[in-house]
Amino acid sequence: xxxxxxxxxxxxxxxxxxxxxxxxxxxxxxxxxxxxxxxxxxxxxxxxxxxxxxxxxxxxxxxxxxxxxxxxxxxxxxxxxxxxxxxxxxxxxxxxxxxxxxxxxxxxxxxxxxxxxxxxxxxxxxxxxxxxxxxxxxxxxxxxxxxxxxxxxxxxxxxxxxxxxxxxxxxxxxxxxxxxxxxxxxxxxxxxxxxxxxxxxxxxxxxxxxxxxxxxxxxxxxxxxxxxxxxxxxxxxxxxxxxxxxxxxxxxxxxxxxxxxxxxxxxxxxxxxxxxxxxxxxxxxxxxxxxxxxxxxxxxxxxxxxxxxxxxxxxxxxxxxxxxxxxxxxxxxxxxxxxxxxxxxxxxxxxxxxxxxxxxxxxxxxxxxxxxxxxxxxxxxx
Amino acid sequence: xxxxxxxxxxxxxxxxxxxxxxxxxxxxxxxxxxxxxxxxxxxxxxxxxxxxxxxxxxxxxxxxxxxxxxxxxxxxxxxxxxxxxxxxxxxxxxxxxxxxxxxxxxxxxxxxxxxxxxxxxxxxxx
Numbered sequence: 001x002x003x004x005x006x007x008x009x010x011x012x013x014x015x016x017x018x019x020x021x022x023x024x025x026x027x028x029x030x031x032x033x034x035x036x037x038x039x040x041x042x043x044x045x046x047x048x049x050x051x052x053x054x055x056x057x058x059x060x061x062x063x064x065x066x067x068x069x070x071x072x073x074x075x076x077x078x079x080x081x082x083x084x085x086x087x088x089x090x091x092x093x094x095x096x097x098x099x100x101x102x103x104x105x106x107x108x109x110x111x112x113x114x115x116x117x118x119x120x121x122x123x124x125x126x127x128x129x130x131x132x133x134x135x136x137x138x139x140x141x142x143x144x145x146x147x148x149x150x151x152x153x154x155x156x157x158x159x160x161x162x163x164x165x166x167x168x169x170x171x172x173x174x175x176x177x178x179x180x181x182x183x184x185x186x187x188x189x190x191x192x193x194x195x196x197x198x199x200x201x202x203x204x205x206x207x208x209x210x211x212x213x214x215x216x217x218x219x220x221x222x223x224x225x226x227x228x229x230x231x232x233x234x235x236x237x238x239x240x241x242x243x244x245x246x247x248x249x250x251x252x253x254x255x256x257x258x259x260x261x262x263x264x265x266x267x268x269x270x271x272x273x274x275x276x277x278x279x280x281x282x283x284x285x286x287x288x289x290x291x292x293x294x295x296x297x298x299x300x301x302x303x304x305x306x307x308x309x310x311x312x313x314x315x316x317x318x319x320x321x322x323x324x325x326x327x328x329x330x331x332x333x334x335x336x337x338x339x340x341x342x343x344x345x346x347x348x349x350x351x352x353x354x355x356x357x358x359x360x361x362x363x364x365x366x367x368x369x370x371x372x373x374x375x376x377x378x379x380x381x382x
Numbered sequence: 383x384x385x386x387x388x389x390x391x392x393x394x395x396x397x398x399x400x401x402x403x404x405x406x407x408x409x410x411x412x413x414x415x416x417x418x419x420x421x422x423x424x425x426x427x428x429x430x431x432x433x434x435x436x437x438x439x440x441x442x443x444x445x446x447x448x449x450x451x452x453x454x455x456x457x458x459x460x461x462x463x464x465x466x467x468x469x470x471x472x473x474x475x476x477x478x479x480x481x482x483x484x485x486x487x488x489x490x491x492x493x494x495x496x497x498x499x500x501x502x503x504x505x506x507x508x
Contacts, residue, residue, distance in 0.1 A: 306392065
């Protein structure tokens with residue numbers, strides 16, 4: 001039995017999505033810019049999908065721009081707003097726990113004359129609203145705060161942040177790749193000017209995302225070409241992928257969220273209870289319904305990951321060794337973890353397909369494998 | 383990313399543990415990069431009267447590569463004379479494993495340094 005607990009990385013595509021997508025590969029394969037029948041059919045599917053996605057965010061259809069995914073949407077939001085507003089100011093505020101694509105887009109903007117403030121987070125991963133307020137100055141053009149943190153599951157209060165941005169007349173963007181369909185996003189209530197979402201985290205296809213851009217917001221496109229997507233994202237539109245994206249949004253439901261929350265809490269509670277020297281990262285409440293992130297003292301994450309993998313359990317680490325760099329995760333360091341604790345951290349992310357049986361097996365195997373690695377560890381003293 | 387040999391050794395590492403009355407101990411590590419090793423040796427003599435590593439044990443906190451390199455090193459030097467053991471280079475360890483990913487080569491450096499430190503410790507105490 002294979003147990004996939006890495007749904008924060010990507011998810012299995014829902015069978016219904018596969019069915020919906022296939023039609024637009026083989027039967028309705030037209031280019032949505034063409035005006036003949038098959039083109040019009042593609043255009044209709046595109047606009048239906050746009051409506052479904054707009055509705056899920058309480059946005060208007062013309063405010064949804066389809067892209068190739070989260071990375072592109074975040075780059076378009078940050079660079080597009082920066083260059084459209086450079087006469088107004090050159091200051092952008094983000095947090096220390098953003099996804100790499102936001103962080104690295106901002107680091108690059110620093111080389112182009114922009115100033116970036118990286119907000120701190122508390123030990124649960126929340127930003128401090130007072131620090132946000134005091135960081136805004138007359139050069140600030142954009143605030144970008146991740147909605148649901150991809151590593152530790154923290155859900156930031158978009159409404160409170162949006163209110164501050166509105167009062168100070170700065171644009172507000174959120175990277176909602178992990179939280180989309182899992183917790184409420186209401187662009188009007190939360191005063192969002194831009195929001196990044198994508199398909200493959202919600203059982204849709206890879207290579208499709210969207211950026212919500214509030215009406216009348218000036219933005220410089222990343223791609224220039226045929227003027228697709230309201231002149232904001234040129235390139236032949238990925239109709240099949242977008243149809244799959246919309247289908248995945250339609251399939252998302254409250255019952256699945258509640259099921260994930262229940263299993264998430266079981267996994268957290270049992271691991272903390274049955275394995276000593278463990279610690280949950282991120283908050284208990286205001287946490288993504290599918291995210292579990294636990295540090296195991298005295299052992300290293302990659303070793304634990306590979307031992308679980310041998311038993312058919314697929315998870316990820318917050319450890320350096322999972323990537324090419326040797327530095328532990330910037331998110332875990334930002335919440336104040338020591339390096340060796342950060343190195344011993346596992347992220348387990350559930351989906352609607354996760355079963356209680358799988359969670360029980362995971363707890364059992366974790367117990368055994370953590371014990372086996374601790375026998376080898378020089379950090380354990382008897 | 384890892385060779386089958388690395389994975390096999392990682393799954394069943396050898397000579398894990400401590401030697402309570404060790405003749406030499408080498409502790410090395412860097413929590414920042416996530417690897418810590420403690421290597422224990424017991425020194426004896428072969429029939430020619432040369433000093434040999436009679437027993438060796440290691441404890442490792444680290445990734446797959448760290449565990450595999452420390453384990454294979456113990457196997458490579460067990461029974462060898464101290465002179466032979468000193469001659470084993472960090473590249474020999476990686477070679478014995480069928481190679482390591484470039485970002486993991488520092489693990490073999492670490493295991494190698496732990497061994498040299500243990501021998502040094504033994505000679506200082508002698």
